[in-house]
Amino acid sequence: MIHALKKAIGLIVSAAIFSAAVSAAGAEDNPLGLIEPGKLHVGTISDGRPYSFIDGEGNFVGFEIDYFNDLAKRMGFDEGQVVVTAQDFTALLPSVANGRFDVAFAAIGTTPERLKTVDFSTGYLAGFMSIMTPDESIQTPKDLAGKRIGVLQGSIQEAYAAKNFKNSEIVRFPSNNAAVVALVNGSISGYFLDYEGGLLFLKQYPQLKMTINISSFDAPAGFAIKKGNVALKAALDKAIKESMAEGVWQRLYEKWLPGVPMPEQYLPNR
Structure with a gap:
């Protein structure tokens, strides 16, 4: 009985040592904790x-x-x-x-x-969040009241708009392209996105303007x-x-x- 117990304990200790060795080897081979070592x-x-x-x-x-x-x-x-x-x-x-x-x-x-x-x-x-719109009457956040404003779902702009554009209807889009198509087609009045990203859409759609810029350095x-x-x-x-x-x-x-x-x-x- 005692011999069997000692043998069992020995097996447990050996398993623990082996497991620790494997973990140590794994950490050495994958020091950055990547999903696939080396990629x-x-x-x-x-x-x-x-x-x-x-x-x-x-x-x-x-x-x-x-x-x-x-x-x-x-x-x-x-x-x-x-x-x-x-x-x-x-x-x-x-x-x-x-x-x-x-x-x-x-x-x-x-x-x-x-x-x-x-x-x-x-x-x-770090940069600015901006309203892109064809409507030049939109110059301040107050001008967004009663307007349908698009945001990229899950973005900082979505969170900011939900908190600060209380009098606007916030329309969420899965991608920038989908939102800009809706903006050009008139389904929304403005699209709230990062300033730098908006610049490229302005080149593609000259009727659009960036009229409101809000700091996002925080x-x-x-x-x-x-x-x-x-x-x-x-x-x-x-x-x-x-x-x-x-x-x-x-x-x-x-x-x-x-x-x-x-x-x-x-x-x-x-």
Whole structure:
């Protein structure tokens, strides 16, 4: 009986040691806690010009695509090890929280509500939220009263509009393209989006104007990562700091957002 008990205890201890060894080996092989060791699975949207979108040849391009590829390289990954998948904006953060993506980006503002479900890297985008409209009589938030105003579902603009545009009808859209089509067709009076993204639509639709601009520097965009993944956050934060210090962030910003003001804290020697 005692011999059997000792044998059982020995087996339990051996199993525990083996499990610990496997865990240690796993941590060593996958120090960033990725879904698939050696690859970064990334989620983004396909129509988020100029940040992340699919071009005429079916390739992901944009400021965030170029910038994340630079960060990934600094973290030891080549471009072929970054797997980018398109998804609706509203599904990005749940997909990170559920372990489908290691990282998500789409100019996603860091807010207290979002921090309840995911973590964010240090910020890398800050700008303005704007009303895009063909109606030049809309010049102040008060002029939105009684109007149908579109927002991207799950965006900072949606939360801001729900809180501050009390006298407007808020219409939620799954994508920027769907909202702009509705705006051009007259189904909504204005579309509330980020300023930089709106600039490209103005080139495509000259009848549209950006008439109201609201500061959003209190919720800078960051890369969303799974809650508690300290190693990945630290690696991203380090890479972001290096890229900004070396002027890479500035060069890519000037390439994709020419003429748009840049926050001083993101520039070299700051």
